[in-house]
């Protein structure tokens with residue numbers, strides 16, 4: 001009854017056509033177990049979107065999965081044995097296989113799980129209806145909770161009781177907005193029940209680690225257009241709970257400029273536009289990521305020209321600076337400005353210390369080099385060595 005025989009995954013979908021993944025599933029099936037693809041890979045294939053990582057669900061117990069895999073000649077690693085996940089390596093590729101689970105208790109962060117033989121239990125402990133879709137190794141879609149209509153309408157809906165789902169794991173609040181940003185139909189509003197429940201459960205967000213929040217926010221901000229999702233986060237109070245002082249008012253304009261110029265999306269640019277206090281700590285950014293945030297924030301504060309940022313820190317940060325400044329000024333950047341950034345990123349300062357010595361030495365040498373470099377930057381990187389050396 002779960003099996004939706006009329007809906008099949010396009011057989012050329014890479015994970016479905018992958019012989020190694022098929023061999024892993026076949027090994028389980030040959031021993032009388034179920035093996036089904038689940039979650040993001042099924043969702044994205046049905047939406048005609050690029051593959052996400054492949055997850056496999058089975059009714060075999062973790063030890064059985066290990067046994068089956070080893071007997072079939074695969075390597076099996078108990079990567080997440082506590083929550084039922086075995087990584088099976090076939091042809092050097094890892095496949096995560098998780099035993100059907102049902103939630104038995106929760107502390108709002110970590111669900112305590114029990115294994116189950118019933119796919120419906122497994123579906124019920126997932127977050128959104130569009131994420132509770134499975135596919136058999138032949139590509140037939142299995143839909144235990146009737147999530148397909150939501151997927152087809154690109155509706156982000158919690159499975160059953162939204163309030164209960166959120167209290168089990170507050171990360172789902174952020175996942176709601178993330179999946180909305182990526183998958184909701186254009187012009188679609190939020191599920192009113194979901195936003196109501198989210199707004200009444202802000203306290204629980206404090207239980208989340210900065211690392212988990214950071215991972216979700218990176219993914220959310222990398223969506224082609226996260227502006228509506230961010231507005232929802234502001235209106236429900238989520239945005240200021242996780243990032244005090246953040247403001248999404250420039251995001252729409254930045255997205256508009258990116259699209260008009262055919263630029264790719266960049267979560268870092270959007271994060272600077274959001275602003276807020278202690279962002280690197282609040283999102284546990286890496287050192288390199290925090291450095292980029294810092295470069296962009298100070299370039300805006302000090303009104304550093306985007307070309308100078310591109311010259312010093314590379315084209316991407318130059319583009320980010322240009323976008324952020326343009327959004328503040330509410331003036332679209334031009335394709336010429338983008339082209340200048342490409343040149344600036346490749347420019348090499350033509351003067352070296354040796355050119356100034358021995359006339360200039362000691363601390364004066366560094367100061368002189370710096371002054372000439374500033375003049376050269378201000379000239380749009382066109383002043384030549386001889387012209388620079390002749391400057392007063």
Ligand code: ATP
Nearest residue numbers: 039040041052053055125126127131132169171172
């Ligand atoms: P993508 O990998 O493209 O980001 P995904 O849907 O595969 O999207 P994952 O985080 O990889 O997301 O999780 C895989 C599946 O596991 C989800 O589709 C969902 O069914 C389930 N899942 C993941 N995290 C949670 C959670 N916090 N609560 C409930 N279910 C979850």
Ligand code: MG
Nearest residue numbers: 039040052053
């Ligand atoms: Mg995934």
